[in-house]
Amino acid sequence: MAEQTFRPGEPQIPDEALVDQVLQGEVSAYDWLVLRYQERLYAVIYHMTANHEDTNDLLMETFDKAFRRLSSYKKNSSFYTWIYRIALNHTVNHLNRGRKRRYDLSLNELSVDEATEQEFADLSAVTGAQAAARVELQNKLNESLKNLSESQRAAVVLFDIEGMGHAEIAKIMHCSEGTVRSRLHYAHRYLQKALASWLNK
Amino acid sequence: MTRLSRFRVILFAGLWLVFTVAGHAADGDKTAVMDSLSGEVQQIFNQTAAAVVKIRAFNLEQTLAGTGFFIDDHGTLLTAYDVVLEATRATIEYRGQQIAARIIGRDLRSGVALLKADLEHTPFIPAGNSDHLKIAGGLVGVGYAYNLPVSPSFGIITGFDVRYLNSFFATTHVRCNVTVSPGQIGGPLLNSSGEVVAMMVFSVDGGRECYGLPIKAANRIAADLREYGAARHGWVGVGVVEAEPDKPYAHAVYVNQLYDRTPAVDCGLAKGDQVIAIGDRKIRNPQDILDAAFFAKVGSAVPVRVIRNERELTFNLKIIERPALKLPVTLPLPYQAPSPAAREPVRVNLPQ
Amino acid sequence: MNEQKLQKLLRLKKLETPGQDYFDGFLAEFHRYQQAQMLRQAAKWEPWRAWFREFLCREPYRTVASCGAVAVVTALLVIGLGNFSRHSAKQSGFARTPAMPKVRLVSDSGTTEQPPAPRYSTGQTPLSYDKTIAF
Secondary structure, three states: OOOOOOOOOOOOOOHHHHHHHHHOOOOOHHHHHHHHHHHHHHHHHHHHHOOHHHHHHHHHHHHHHHHHOHHHOOOOOOHHHHHHHHHHHHHHHHHHOOOOOOOOOOHHHOOOOHHHHHHHHHHHHHHOOOHHHHHHHHHHHHHHHHHOOHHHHHHHHHHHHOOOOHHHHHHHHOOOHHHHHHHHHHHHHHHHHHHHHHHOO | OOHHHHHHHHHHHHHHHHHHHHHHHHHHHHHHHHHHHHHHHHHHHHHHHHHEEEEEEEOOOOEEEEEEEEOOOOOEEEEEHHHHOOOOEEEEEEOOEEEEEEEEEEEOOOOEEEEEEOOOOOOOOOEOOHHHOOOOOEEEEEEOOOOOOOEEEEEEEEEEEEEEOOEEEEEEEEEEOOOOOOOOOOOEEEOOOOOEEEEEEEEEHHHOEEEEEEHHHHHHHHHHHHHHOOOOOEEOOEEEEEOOOOOOOOOOEEEEEEOOOOOOOOOOOOOOOEEEEEOOEEOOOHHHHHHHHHHOOOOOEEEEEEEEOOEEEEEEEEOEEOOOOOOOOOOOOOOOOOOOOEOOOOOOOOOO | OOHHHHHHHHHHHHHOOOOHHHHHHHHHHHHHHHHHHHHHHHHHHHHHHHHHHHHHOOOOHHHHHHHHHHHHHHHHHHHHHHHHHHHHHHOOOOOOOOOEOOOOOOOOOOOOOOOOOOEEOOEOOOOOOOOOEEO
């Protein structure tokens, strides 16, 4: 199991210790886990659903589910892997049930800061697209992501967006590393084709 | 009777007399020791009980219960963080009345909370010298177990620890075998002069042993809470490792990490340096490092003396504030998890 | 659209966040959510609980119920302590405070609910679980 790293400013209590405290009755210890994982789990769920409203609901349901199941958490895997798996499975179930909302969030409404502006500028230069079209490019990417199967999309979210390694992803998705690689391979091929054809229109 | 046999009779009679008297005297001594011990505990208890109060703190759905004590005559109280957690409202029971107490500040890292009740001329417990405590020193604990009236307990110091299972306290704690029942946490541990030398912060082994935070450490935090509303823990950014952690007693301590964006970076210290002193404090083991850090004042500079390649070097490091996670003020406990361990004793209603 | 450009585009998605304000308020929202869940659960079971109380507080059921409850509690304590002594053998150093089963029994007064007992402090485990020491 990898050593847990703590972000600056965080109390250095490992996840497993907090879980122990919750199970001993110190329920407020769970709040620290929520704070620790809220941004990361939000990201995973959001990139799977591309929808802020759904993500908000699913994130709360995920934390609630994890809380109720805390006593069944076995320490043979890291808490990190366990809660990511709950988040992913819960989201995929939701998507499969087809309860999507019509409302989709486009990039304009999200917080775009200077860093984004710079990266976008570089990208425009690289692809030759006009500045005004860059938002559309991103939207097209989101659309294409939705056309992937849930497992391919999850692999892309965890690998390309969240920057996880193949081994970690394999543990979260409960499959072999080879499966992860092939899912990524197919997903990338599809996305490249979809975006290339759109760009060349 | 011959002279010899008479002599023997007198000798035996005399010896018998001596032993009987000595026996009685010895018994008398035994009774006297026990009485004098009880007498001492009683005296300390009578002297201090009025300054020890029951504290109730209110979180959204839950009432938290514990003990605290006055440290000055203006109604300032010291207690443990666990007695108030993140509650915003608290009351104390003083002279039979529930009185509101304001929570001036609390510090999760040291386990201290400071309260103030709007009272004048409160009895208070003076602070003793917690630096000179010794193993087997006697301690009297005073506190409110459950819903019971204030009561004393007695024990001895069994150790000074900075390590507990796989974790570390922020500073050396006193371990003692004073029995602590739920609710007594936050109460004082007193020496034979009735001065507080530690505050009960953590009970282990089902209440059979207890950890106390030395009063010097508690007062250092209380001063911060009074002045800044929060404790400011010193931080320099040097990670150390202990040589031979499995063996008991003193070990050399070596630098093994210099954290990013701290005064440790570019200060001249290097990995592998053996730390031998921080300020005036000699470093002989990791305990000393933690204590040095605990009592360091944020904003001041501290000389760190190390041995490198058999040469002694000194580096001055500025102490910055240890980063702390900012939590929302109230952390309401949502509801009891499906199968937690309950802290209340099992209540049984027997038929009439 | 080559692999490199795709990677860059995908990496940009990392910046799609709802903003710090959302996360600052999330914990409180989550607590409200859990409390709402709890109330919903409670509302579901209330008629059953009311019936239970009414029924079992009438004699002779009350005495029978109390005796039965005592028997259950005793059994639980015995099992609980048995588990505890097995567990504590595995731990080095001090044993943790044993987990007591939480049992709410039928109160004598029947209709009036007793207020829950306060949580009596037993202190906290040390904050710092640092595996390394730093100053």
